[in-house]
Amino acid sequence: MQGISQETMDALFLKVDGDVPLTKEDAVALLNTESHSDAFYRLLAKAEELTRREYGNRGYVFAQIGINSAPCSGNCKFCSMGCENFMVQEEIEKTEAEVLEEAGRAVEQHIDALFLMTTADYDMKKFLRIAEKVKAILPEDVMLVANIGDFEEEMAKRLQETGITGVYHIVRLNEGIDTALCPADRIRTLDAIRGAGLELIYCVEPIGPEHTYEQIADEMLRAREYSVNIMACMKRVGVEKTPLYERGEITDLELTKIAAVTRLVTRPKTSMNVHEPKQMTLLAGVNQLYAEIGINPRDCAVETGSNRGFSIAAVKDMLHQVGYETK
Numbered sequence: 001m002q003g004i005s006q007e008t009m010d011a012l013f014l015k016v017d018g019d020v021p022l023t024k025e026d027a028v029a030l031l032n033t034e035s036h037s038d039a040f041y042r043l044l045a046k047a048e049e050l051t052r053r054e055y056g057n058r059g060y061v062f063a064q065i066g067i068n069s070a071p072c073s074g075n076c077k078f079c080s081m082g083c084e085n086f087m088v089q090e091e092i093e094k095t096e097a098e099v100l101e102e103a104g105r106a107v108e109q110h111i112d113a114l115f116l117m118t119t120a121d122y123d124m125k126k127f128l129r130i131a132e133k134v135k136a137i138l139p140e141d142v143m144l145v146a147n148i149g150d151f152e153e154e155m156a157k158r159l160q161e162t163g164i165t166g167v168y169h170i171v172r173l174n175e176g177i178d179t180a181l182c183p184a185d186r187i188r189t190l191d192a193i194r195g196a197g198l199e200l201i202y203c204v205e206p207i208g209p210e211h212t213y214e215q216i217a218d219e220m221l222r223a224r225e226y227s228v229n230i231m232a233c234m235k236r237v238g239v240e241k242t243p244l245y246e247r248g249e250i251t252d253l254e255l256t257k258i259a260a261v262t263r264l265v266t267r268p269k270t271s272m273n274v275h276e277p278k279q280m281t282l283l284a285g286v287n288q289l290y291a292e293i294g295i296n297p298r299d300c301a302v303e304t305g306s307n308r309g310f311s312i313a314a315v316k317d318m319l320h321q322v323g324y325e326t327k
């Protein structure tokens with residue numbers, strides 16, 4: 001039966017207040033909080049308290065440009081671009097000029113970070129050329145982040161030399177089972193990122209109803225092991241006709257609870273995000289949201305900004321509504 005006793009929650013919050021790292025068992029106990037209980041709201045309040053105390057009222061806006069849509073050998077069973085289930089309107093690849101134009105527009109709207117995303121098979125040399133041009137137009141205080149396939153130390157070094165601040169890279173829930181990618185390769189890339197001194201941006205994702213709290217807790221602890229400062233969790237969006245569509249989605253309420261626990265367990269130093277943006281999660285210590293441009297794995301439109309994706313203005317407004325200040 002689900003639930004957490006008041007005494008257990010008190011003891012775990014004491015650990016949080018004393019900066020004692022929570023264990024996997026602690027994380028699972030918190031994840032078992034019943035969603036309509038008083039304890040649920042205590043959990044949200046604790047995550048919120050930490051965020052306001054440690055981050056002040058600073059809210060962060062990240063923008064991501066999806067550079068290409070093409071059948072991808074990652075073949076993730078939830079993704080609109082998996083090679084066996086490609087269902088995006090069309091295959092496209094943005095030109096360097098298009099990426100630069102979109103990056104410029106995003107910069108004008110005062111973002112904190114710009115992510116460049118490709119499918120796993122995208123040519124890395126081409127990515128580096130585009131990244132170099134984008135870097136040249138970014139103000140100093142805007143992070144440039146790569147969201148690309150697996151790579152080795154040499155590529156990590158090249159990314160760093162190109163001026164990339166960080167890399168979004170994760171071991172997905174059920175990696176190697178629901179994807180054609182090997183968890184060991186994902187971990188090697190995480191190590192290469194750390195080895196090159198790049199900031200690792202991490203996320204527990206894509207969370208579906210079938211994932212256990214133990215699995216979810218493992219990814220929180222993995223992020224902490226890599227000293228992640230920019231953390232997130234994301235629920236799987238059911239893209240119709242993808243193999244995992246029938247498994248359904250977790251609710252926004254459940255995502256909010258997982259965000260609160262992630263905040264307490266991982267203790268990121270800069271920000272906590274959920275994806276896609278959900279207003280109610282901003283009551284659980286979330287202070288960072290993503291706007292999206294171009295393609296993404298949760299959408300069949302080549303321009304998610306005009307479909308599922310949120311604009312920069314929209315996510316800023318969501319943050320402002322709960323008192324976060326953005327650039």
Ligand code: SF4
Binds near residue numbers: 076080081082
């Ligand atoms: S989620 Fe990424 S790696 Fe997986 S199939 Fe989609 S584009 Fe490829």
